[in-house]
Amino acid sequence: MRIVMVCPSYPPRELTCGVGDYTRCLAEELARGGDDVTVVTSTGYAGPRTGVVRVLPVLGDGAEPRRWWDAGDVLDVQYAPDLYRGRSRITRIPLLARFARGGPSVVVTFHTLLDGSLGARLAVPWLLATAAHSISANEEVSAMIRRRLPGLAKRCTEIPIGSNIATAPGAGSSRREERARLALPADAPILVHFGLVYPGKGLETLFEAFAVLRQSVRDARLLIVGDTRPEERGYRAGLESLAERAAIASAVTWAGNRPGDEVSRLLQTADLYVVPYDDGATIRRGSLIAGLAHGLPVVSTRSSLASAYLRDGDNVALVPPRDARALAAKLAELLGAPAEAARLGRGARALAERFAWPVIAAETRRVFARVRERR
Incomplete structure (x- = not known):
């Protein structure tokens, strides 16, 4: 499967970022399992662009999503409110992709929902409603969706995060x-x-x-x-x-x-x-x-x-x-x-x-396969 993952903080080189680490670990595990994985990240990214995972540092240069979503059958947006301040166009992606000819199926992975801002309060229900499906990365997000947006809860699957620190051999x-x-x-x-x-x-x-x-x-x-x-x-x-x-x-x-x-x-x-x-x-x-x-x-x-x-x-x-x-x-x-x-x-x-990351990758892959079948 061709998968595009969107994360502005990938990978967390200068400052520690849990969402960036999650994206790195999951992208690499999906690639090890045979998937073709591309990560779309910020223009400030200075690392290698090819390897187990391909990297496109285009967020922030005004590039329209259609310029890079063609790399995927499924597009997985990693969402936490603080990652997208000043990038409100990200909320348009699920709807644009739904009506675009040959566009990818869009999944949104929610790591947190709210940060007190009006933007987050508006973005979360919109993303839940317009994405093909959503993933909750923890029990807190799942509980908040059930409590505040019960009508959209069935559009979300809980898949917990893994450890970003692998056990060192020996x-x-x-x-x-x-x-x-x-x-x-x-x-x-x-x-x-x-x-x-x-x-x-x-x-x-x-x-x-x-x-x-x-x-x-x-x-x-x-x-x-x-x-x-x-x-x-x-x-x-x-x-x-x-x-x-x-x-x-x-x-x-x-x-x-x-x-x-x-x-x-x-x-x-x-x-x-x-x-x-x-x-x-x-x-x-x-x-x-x-x-x-x-x-x-x-x-x-x-x-x-x-x-x-x-x-x-x-x-x-x-x-x-x-x-x-x-x-x-x-x-x-x-x-x-x-x-x-x-x-x-x-x-x-x-x-x-x-x-464990192989378990997380397998569950995530099943979600991606289901939404792609419904496309």
């Missing part, structure tokens, strides 16, 4: 080496947090909980792996000040932004994987999926949205959001019960099989 055997390279004790309990550093990730709660934990587990260390965007440097400085005030700064290591294979090796230095989101754990969080995919005991927070995937005590350990005492108690409990932590890790790895 990473487990290098655990001691990675710890030594980071000047971390070989046998000390290590907690790891992975993901972009910005408000809402629960880092304040994590630091406060870590300070409580250190009162009883004095050799515990905390490893923070992930990028900080320029606009969030002040926020990170505030976290560093919090660590100083809580007397934990010497036990916190900031690993920063690393290539994927390094991230994988760093994750596997850890005893526990801690992502205490302020609004609770859901499968839209790529950082959560990364921990599951690495088979780590994942400690996170309860969401108000019931999940069909996350089961407290089975494949994840959940505590109330913004509750440092509860988080510290759960961390101490699992560090003191390695067999229970290992069981959670096995549950995490089993769940992650549902989010």
